[in-house]
Amino acid sequence: MREFLKTKGYKMTPQRELVFRSFFELGEHVSVDELFDRVKRIDKAVGYSTVWRNLKLICEVGLAREVTVGDGVTRYDRVTRKPHGHFYCLNCKSLQEFDLNEIAGRLSKVATAEKFATESFKVEIEGVCQSCRDKENKKAKRTLSTSPKISRTKPSRQK
Amino acid sequence: MREFLKTKGYKMTPQRELVFRSFFELGEHVSVDELFDRVKRIDKAVGYSTVWRNLKLICEVGLAREVTVGDGVTRYDRVTRKPHGHFYCLNCKSLQEFDLNEIAGRLSKVATAEKFATESFKVEIEGVCQSCRDKENKKAKRTLSTSPKISRTKPSRQK
DNA sequence: TCACTAAATGAAAATCAATTTCAATAGCAA
DNA sequence: TTGCTATTGAAATTGATTTTCATTTAGTGA
Structure with a gap:
């Protein structure tokens, strides 16, 4: 994953690694808040914006996609599915x-x-x-x- | 329309009539702001919340439906289409x-x-x-x- | 017609998710 | 190690949506 991101011009950090890993552990219809909760359980120093930005990044590099149902909260799905x-x-x-x-x-x-x-x-x-x-x-x-x-x-x- | 609303327990008002009429004149993928703009052209005393509430009401009584594409603005479509x-x-x-x-x-x-x-x-x-x-x-x-x-x-x- | 009650209105404030700012920190290439 | 740039975290901002509240008004029944 580190190498994959490098090819796209991004660095790997402990926070990023944790966000990515947590996202793929959850996997289905994940909201920023759900992901933030999960990440916090492992490292509560990680900020909300970091989680948000990295979730966007996961989409950016093509590994997830936004799902917007009608309740005002954006959720994210893995694209490999x-x-x-x-x-x-x-x-x-x-x-x-x-x-x-x-x-x-x-x-x-x-x-x-x-x-x-x-x-x-x-x-x-x-x-x-x-x-x-x-x-x-x-x-x-x-x-x-x-x-x-x-x-x-x-x-x-x-x- | 007055009668139709009455059966559902709602009153008719000039503002409501204007909002409903304007919505059906626009008809496609209407956002609150677009509708508000159109209503204002005819009566600029009508408030944003009135337009918003009546657009919700149009959905509530089954004449329109929300369309949420990924740009963060909710739009509304007539259901008769x-x-x-x-x-x-x-x-x-x-x-x-x-x-x-x-x-x-x-x-x-x-x-x-x-x-x-x-x-x-x-x-x-x-x-x-x-x-x-x-x-x-x-x-x-x-x-x-x-x-x-x-x-x-x-x-x-x-x- | 008149008065009453619940609904509707308009302005402003509140809410809420999403996004940005900014100063500090930390990858990574040379 | 050094320097450059991306990343981070906290807080602030944004922008749409929703609610509050004081006032007005529609529709009902006397």
């Missing part, structure tokens, strides 16, 4: 994955037809996951009459 | 659309197979559009040796 889409549960905010093999093929065709040079795909299905629907059904009696209002909440940064 | 994906040009930040008819069908199947209750799809292809590539090719000689660094810029709110 095979193409997949995401189910985003509007209720519990969880992410599940699904395979994208044939769909990716079709998307490529569409892009080519439109003379668009594809860099990456992003396929998301928003809805409600099975376990949330099961829970909803159980307490359906209680909430029959309340009309839904605008939700103004957002998940907050984990301290 | 037929399903489409987006090409997002990483270079000029433009959005183009493409038809999603068959792909949507496949996604539905995947969702059903996973017992996921689909609310909406989001399909984006990031890359470089044709006109940007044409421009890139023309000035290719100039930029052969510069190695790409992390981009730290973001489009700023339009005043």
